[in-house]
Amino acid sequence: MMKKRWLVGIFAAVLCLQACGDKEYKPREIDSETDICKICNMTIVHKEYAGEIALKNGDYEIFDDLGCLIEYMKGMDEDDLGKAFIKDESGKKWLDVKTASYVYDKDIWTPMSYGVIAFQTKEEAKKYIEKEGKGKLLSFSDLDTFEWGVHH
Amino acid sequence: MKRIWIFIIFLIVSMWSMPQGQAKTKTLQQLIDQTPENGILQLPDTIYKENVVIRKSLTIKGSKHTILQSANQKPAIKIENAEHVTIENITVQNAHIGIVGKKSQHLHFKHLHFKNVWSGIQLYNTQDITLKHLEIAGIHGHYADKGNGLAIYNSANVTVQENNIQNVQDGVYIEAVNQISLSKNKIQNGRYALHFMYTKNGQATDNTFQKNVTGIMLMMSENAKLSHNRLFEQNGLNASGMTLFQSKNINVFNNLFQNNRTAISAQNLTNSSMKKNTFLMNQSAIELIRSNEQNKINKNDFIGNIVNLRSDGSGSDIAQNYYDDYAGIDVDDNGIGDRSYVALQSFGQWMVRQPAYQYFIESPSVVLLNMMDRQTNAIEKKQLVDKEPMMQSAIIVESKSVRTVWKIILGFGMVLAILWFWRKEIQ
Numbered sequence: 097m098m099k100k101r102w103l104v105g106i107f108a109a110v111l112c113l114q115a116c117g118d119k120e121y122k123p124r125e126i127d128s129e130t131d132i133c134k135i136c137n138m139t140i141v142h143k144e145y146a147g148e149i150a151l152k153n154g155d156y157e158i159f160d161d162l163g164c165l166i167e168y169m170k171g172m173d174e175d176d177l178g179k180a181f182i183k184d185e186s187g188k189k190w191l192d193v194k195t196a197s198y199v200y201d202k203d204i205w206t207p208m209s210y211g212v213i214a215f216q217t218k219e220e221a222k223k224y225i226e227k228e229g230k231g232k233l234l235s236f237s238d239l240d241t242f243e244w245g246v247h248h
Numbered sequence: 249m250k251r252i253w254i255f256i257i258f259l260i261v262s263m264w265s266m267p268q269g270q271a272k273t274k275t276l277q278q279l280i281d282q283t284p285e286n287g288i289l290q291l292p293d294t295i296y297k298e299n300v301v302i303r304k305s306l307t308i309k310g311s312k313h314t315i316l317q318s319a320n321q322k323p324a325i326k327i328e329n330a331e332h333v334t335i336e337n338i339t340v341q342n343a344h345i346g347i348v349g350k351k352s353q354h355l356h357f358k359h360l361h362f363k364n365v366w367s368g369i370q371l372y373n374t375q376d377i378t379l380k381h382l383e384i385a386g387i388h389g390h391y392a393d394k395g396n397g398l399a400i401y402n403s404a405n406v407t408v409q410e411n412n413i414q415n416v417q418d419g420v421y422i423e424a425v426n427q428i429s430l431s432k433n434k435i436q437n438g439r440y441a442l443h444f445m446y447t448k449n450g451q452a453t454d455n456t457f458q459k460n461v462t463g464i465m466l467m468m469s470e471n472a473k474l475s476h477n478r479l480f481e482q483n484g485l486n487a488s489g490m491t492l493f494q495s496k497n498i499n500v501f502n503n504l505f506q507n508n509r510t511a512i513s514a515q516n517l518t519n520s521s522m523k524k525n526t527f528l529m530n531q532s533a534i535e536l537i538r539s540n541e542q543n544k545i546n547k548n549d550f551i552g553n554i555v556n557l558r559s560d561g562s563g564s565d566i567a568q569n570y571y572d573d574y575a576g577i578d579v580d581d582n583g584i585g586d587r588s589y590v591a592l593q594s595f596g597q598w599m600v601r602q603p604a605y606q607y608f609i610e611s612p613s614v615v616l617l618n619m620m621d622r623q624t625n626a627i628e629k630k631q632l633v634d635k636e637p638m639m640q641s642a643i644i645v646e647s648k649s650v651r652t653v654w655k656i657i658l659g660f661g662m663v664l665a666i667l668w669f670w671r672k673e674i675q
Contacts, residue, residue, distance in 0.1 A: 128390060128391075128392035130485055132486045136467060136493055137486070138467075139392075141439060143392075209446065245468070
């Protein structure tokens with residue numbers, strides 16, 4: 097009898113500890129037929145530039161461009177944010193918006209023509225600038241004051 | 249035996265002579281290169297399988313069956329740094345991109361037929377462009393996997409007229425263009441029929457857009473006139489006749505919106521107006537988000553829509569519209585109802601915030617809620633209130649006046665006929 101009580105107690109403690117632990121947030125697959133940008137309403141046809149926010153309540157908000165995602169983040173309650181993701185320059189890999197590095201150039205095309213693309217590391221971003229011969233390196237904190245809009 | 253030998257010799261000679269004949273046929277690029285500056289190149293009924301580049305002023309005129317097929321993923325025709333180029337009467341088929349124009353002026357493309365292309369025409373940094381009588385049919389598949397019918401970037405003075413575009417991503421994609429006129433185009437089965445981005449002084453008139461996700465998507469633009477367009481059956485999950493986003497001085501007038509999910513979704517507009525439009529049998533006619541009193545919604549006809557107006561709570565100047573569900577009377581007979589029309593519906597407002605609610609729109613509970621709203625919202629003074637609702641639709645008034653003229657003519661004719669018979673009887 098005592099043994100059973102101990103087992104139940106341990107099981108309950110494990111459950112409680114799991115609930116207390118950090119939840120892992122993962123990006124979800126984007127569907128071009130149904131997903132639209134939360135800010136500008138554009139359908140997500142260029143998935144290689146898309147962004148996502150996984151909310152703590154399990155919902156997802158989808159964005160067609162990094163600029164739209166940043167605008168949403170500025171207006172949201174930080175407590176609701178699980179994790180924000182953005183596709184990297186190759187368009188294949190999801191990156192954590194807060195740890196990624198960014199490159200801006202007016203000639204870089206993005207769905208909203210904001211001209212900012214993401215890289216996993218600062219070194220990758222620098223390499224891109226070196227290879228293309230143009231571009232400005234930005235960090236996540238720079239995006240907060242970045243003037244989003246077409247710069248042609 | 250002799251005859252067989254002669255036949256064999258003839259075959260061998262023919263085979264020898266064939267390649268020589270082909271070698272003599274000039275490629276399209278050679279013909280272009282040989283044409284003098286400002287010259288006219290007349291092409292016969294031939295199939296050219298190549299990619300050509302034009303860097304000078306010239307006119308290319310095709311014949312009934314002049315066909316150009318791309319030999320690879322490059323554009324079938326590339327125009328660079330040219331001053332005056334006119335291309336007419338050619339079919340471009342099985343190409344990734346039909347025509348690309350860069351840093352050029354006075355480009356005129358007429359009567360061109362694009363078949364099975366990922367994208368029809370792309371223009372970058374161009375001026376004084378005419379795109380007229382083009383037929384563009386994209387590849388099969390989802391619009392996310394296709395290019396745009398026409399895409400125009402950083403350009404000025406563009407005329408897009410009487411084109412027929414279907415099965416592409418955006419019918420006409422317009423980015424950072426100053427002065428563009430689009431008229432009498434028919435665009436269907438794409439994502440957006442017209443997609444304006446950062447455009448100034450745009451005009452879309454007398455176009456027909458059908459079965460797209462959105463008829464006109466207008467974003468971050470200024471000074472646009474959208475009039476006399478017909479927008480039908482944009483009725484998918486995220487569909488709308490027009491979505492007007494973060495723009496100013498946009499005038500939408502005399503358009504017909506029929507059977508769309510949302511006829512106009514206006515978000516963060518400034519100093520804009522929607523006048524004399526007809527909203528017929530749409531799920532929601534006008535959705536207003538982050539609007540303000542500078543935006544005017546006047547003299548429109550709302551007929552057979554499930555929800556006429558809905559908003560996120562922001563105000564707009566709404567006046568002198570006709571609503572088919574207005575239940576007021578006009579004692580002083582001035583054509584304006586004696587009490588206000590209140591379009592506010594709880595469910596309509598919720599739908600703005602949660603689009604998925606649209607699937608419950610005519611459920612018994614929502615119908616009951618709307619009936620309760622009609623009683624309780626009658627005292628609403630500010631939100632979605634039209635203080636001067638019209639008693640008659642402009643369409644009905646128009647058709648009545650036509651009918652009246654016919655009645656007079658018919659009546660006059662009958663009187664004359666009776667008089668003639670009467671006189672004949674007397675005689």
